[in-house]
Amino acid sequence: MSVAEKIETEGGRDFVRDIIADDLAKGRHKQIVTRFPPEPNGYLHIGHAKSICLNFGAAAEFGGRCHLRFDDTNPTREEQEYIDSIQRDVRWLGFDWGEHLYYASDYFEQLYRWAEHLIEHGLAYVDDQNPAKMRAARGTLTEPGRNSPYRDRTVSENLDLFRRMRAGEFPNGARVLRARIDMAAGNMNLRDPALYRILHAEHPRTGTAWSIYPTYDFAHGQSDAIEGITHSICTLEFEDHRPLYDWFIEHLPVPSRPRQYEFARLNLAYTVMSKRFLKSLVDEGRVSGWDDPRMPTIAGLRRRGIPPEAVREFVRRVGVARANSTVDLAIFESAVRDVLNRTAPRRMAVLRPLKLVIENYPEGEAEEVEAQNSPEDAAAGSRRLPFGRELYIERDDFLEDPPKNFYRLGPGREVRLRYAYFVTCREAVKNAAGEVVELRCTYDPQTRGGNAPDGRRVRGTIHWVSAAGGVPAEIRLYNPLFTRPDPGAGGDLMAALNPDSLEVLSGAVVEPSMVENNADETVQFERQGYFCRDRDSAPGHLVFNRTIGLRDSWTKARA
Ligand code: ATP
Ligand code: MG
Secondary structure, three states: OOHHHHHHHHHHOOHHHHHHHHHHHOOOOOOOEEEEOOOOOOOOEHHHHHHHHHHHHHHHHOOOEEEEEEOOOOOOOOOHHHHHHHHHHHHHOOOOOOOOEEEHHHHHHHHHHHHHHHHHOOOEEEEOOOHHHHHHOOOOOOOOOOOOOOOOOOHHHHHHHHHHHHOOOOOOOOOEEEEOOOOOOOOHHHOOOEEEEEOOOOEOOOEOOOOEEEOHHHHHHHHHHHHOOOEEEEEHHHHHHHHHHHHHHHHOOOOOOOEEEEEOOEEEOOOOOOHHHHHHHHHOOOOOOOOOOOOOEHHHHHHHOOOHHHHHHHHHHHOOOOOOEEEOHHHHHHHHHHHHHHHOOEEOEEOOEEEEEEOOOOOOOEEEEEEEOOOOOHHHOEEEEEEEOEEEEEHHHEOOOOOOOOOOEOOOOEEEEOOOOEEEEEEEEEOOOOOEEEEEEEEEHHHOOOOOOOOOOOOOEEOEEEOOOOEEEEEEEEOOOEOOOOHHHHOOOHHHEOOOOEEEEEEEEEOHHHHOOOOOOOEEEOOOEEEEEOOOOEOOEEEEEEEEOOOOOHHHHHO
16 A cells, blocks of 8 residues: 555545535535435445445544435436345444435436537537447547537437437437537547447436436436435546536536546455346346345345444445555455454354263253353343253364374363253264264262353363253355456456356254344354344245355355
């Protein structure tokens, strides 16, 4: 990180907030107004979360307001499902637009009138060239473009054609309304960009009222101006569009003059954020849906058990700067762990069970032991766990021939069963294939609660679930969706998909309290990681997603 970037991101302050603070201090605005402007053509992803936290967060911090505006100018890709999911996801992240919910389509009539205004002032014309011709005449970064043969049409001819475009007289793609700026401009965006296209398509909100739709570039800045947006914050790829947006604002009788500021978009290692690609994963069935817990979507993160606070904390740690970069997954994961470590209640679950029978525990008897909900926070209270003669422990907490530094179970070794007793392994029972299928143990009744009155110590403490009281569960473990940190580098994204991104453990056992656990409460299964109940759960069939493991297994494993 350069010094300049450090200054930009330090102390929760960044260059955008500095600009806002300065504008307020100098009296340029009494109140700031920002907006988050998604196109409803897919679900929101973690990259959008950065923009949401910046726009809504800065507005809240400076006593302003933030609008939610759907940039719904392309009816062929937009759906109500996306509109609904976007609102749900922004709310879930903890933000509220109050009554300020808008749609670019609300402004279609006004935008149309402004297009006519440009025509009337000789600043726009209808072009009849086909798309290929138009592209060819655009020139390159080093060569100027060529003027269209239709560029000098009269105002009245342009008005007539544009009105007939609106009336639906021409087929898709037959004509385009273009701004009349400069085909030799160094900035390609100023080479007579398209303002309106003919598109006979039904729009989710305006239905079949329109046969022409404004381009994103023509709609975006004017929508900001209509809403009185003071700080139009967007990602860096729009920097080159700013001169065009400013040109529109200059030549149109708009009610306000927004200023645009660009910041670096969020890129995350092992992650792809293109909505088009995410949609193809859904459409091709590579994932179970937009909310598949492996997806970088907000809906996927939520289903995986990541709390909204962790997403906000991650975004805060990443900061807002002007240099593009890719953020390490470890930064995301540490934010998630830090939040969950503080907030997630502790529970017990055995993911890969091995039966343990306590031979000297009276048959037919049972008891309950007291377990803390949080090791650091006594106020989180405790719960009672059933304990009895037959238990399950984790398969890899036993080794037949353990090395010296293995502090769990082995033949003749003693360990503490968390919150319960000391047990000693007497025998490992095997099946015909030679696999250990059961441990025969004895327990020391004097060690109830997990301490020996004689001061005797054990090095290991393991978790367990009572065989009689435990509840069977399916556990889903997730790994990154891609095998490479930069999945886009090789070109073929589908080929970079990780075949082992989902691992299902069907025979897990969880403590009985998990039957009542809510889907939106992520818990820590002691020694295993953080988990939350999946919505695939049904009575008698519990399913849990692993939100994240306890430790950063990454940096080492993948280095
Ligand atoms: P696509 O994925 O289809 O290219 P998009 O992600 O840009 O599109 P929009 O709906 O246009 O989708 O995005 C809404 C807002 O979110 C825009 O202001 C955009 O700048 C911002 N945004 C999108 N992706 C990111 C990202 N990775 N990091 C930060 N902001 C983002
Ligand atoms: Mg976009």
